[in-house]
Amino acid sequence: MVLAVCSLVALPVAPLAAIGLATVEFITFFDNAVVAAGNTLGIGPRLYRFNKLRFLLHAVLIALLIPAYAGVGQGLGVPAFSTTLFQAFIGALTVGVALFGYLAGYRPLKRIVPVNYYGCLRYAQSVTASGRRDDYEYSDEELAAKGFPPFASILTVLIGLVLSVWTGLASGFWVPAMVTGLMMLAGRFPPNAVGALATSALEVLFSTGLVFSLLVATNSWPL
Numbered sequence: 690m691v692l693a694v695c696s697l698v699a700l701p702v703a704p705l706a707a708i709g710l711a712t713v714e715f716i717t718f719f720d721n722a723v724v725a726a727g728n729t730l731g732i733g734p735r736l737y738r739f740n741k742l743r744f745l746l747h748a749v750l751i752a753l754l755i756p757a758y759a760g761v762g763q764g765l766g767v768p769a770f771s772t773t774l775f776q777a778f779i780g781a782l783t784v785g786v787a788l789f790g791y792l793a794g795y796r797p798l799k800r801i802v803p804v805n806y807y808g809c810l811r812y813a814q815s816v817t818a819s820g821r822r823d824d825y826e827y828s829d830e831e832l833a834a835k836g837f838p839p840f841a842s843i844l845t846v847l848i849g850l851v852l853s854v855w856t857g858l859a860s861g862f863w864v865p866a867m868v869t870g871l872m873m874l875a876g877r878f879p880p881n882a883v884g885a886l887a888t889s890a891l892e893v894l895f896s897t898g899l900v901f902s903l904l905v906a907t908n909s910w911p912l
Contacts, residue, residue, distance in 0.1 A: 690718045692900050699760075702907035706760020709753035709783075710903055714896055716746045727810030732803045732825055740801055740812035748794035751842050752786035755779060757899060758849045761865055762856040764906030770856075782848065790841025802831045846872055862906070868898030 693714035699707040723739045730736040759779045763770040770776075801812040804820035813820070814836030816827060846869060853865035872895040903909075 690715070692896050693718060695900050696757075696903060699764075699903050699907040699909045702909060703760040703764055703903065705756045706764075706903055706907075707757075709755070709760075710757035710899060712750055712753050713757070714900070716750055717892070717896065719743065719746065724806065724809050724811045727806075728808075730810075732810065732822070736803075736810070737801070737812060741798075744798055744801070745791075745795050747839065748790040748841050749787050751839075751845050752783045752790060754845050754899070755783045755786065755848055755852075757903060758852040758856075758865060761862075761899075761902045761906045762852060762859070764903070764908075765856060765860040765862050767856055767859040786841055786844055786848070789844065794837075794839060794841045797837065800831070800834070802827065802834070862902070864898050864905075865902045868895045871895065 693711045696707050696711035696714055720743050723736075723743050726739075727736060730739070756779055759770055759776070798814065801814055802816050803810060803822050803825050804813045804816045805822055806813070806820065810822070815834045816832065821827065850866065850869045850873070853863075853869050857863040857866045871891055874891065
């Protein structure tokens with residue numbers, strides 16, 4: 690939530706980038722809040738709806754990182770980023786990825802099931818042996834279900850990497866490219882507590898790096 694508010698400092702200079710980045714940071718806060726509240730809410734329709742909303746927001750609104758990357762490049766003076774054609778392309782790309790996320794990432798999501806996520810109760814696409822809950826009776830269909838990758842998130846990060854490398858080559862500012870490159874390692878950690886902690890650490894570093902980059906690029910950094 691703090692990072693979402695910090696993103697809005699750049700609102701007067703780069704409104705689309707600030708709103709896009711703040712929205713994604715708020716979604717991250719909502720995601721973590723739902724997972725943290727899982728044990729308190731318990732298995733049931735209310736937590737199920739919160740988790741379905743979590744999947745929907747991630748699938749559709751993660752695309753708002755694209756104008757954030759573009760805003761950093763524009764603020765740093767990359768010539769092409771300020772053209773009307775490029776800005777129209779970024780807008781179309783954002784809408785396209787959001788639509789793709791809904792159709793390929795959320796619509797196929799027929800059912801999610803409660804799982805134990807390192808002591809927290811959340812709903813997921815599939816359940817592993819270590820994630821099974823003793824207080825929930827899984828059907829054979831639920832046990833056989835397989836999850837699918839977060840396509841929109843992967844596509845958005847790849848687009849962000851291209852834009853941030855372009856920005857780095859043109860301006861010499863490499864923070865967005867570095868944190869984005871590190872973020873691409875998140876899915877490669879082992880599925881255990883250490884891997885989950887490392888992924889969370891990378892997510893914090895990624896978000897902090899993008900917010901810092903936007904504030905620096907728009908001369909909104911308070912220090």
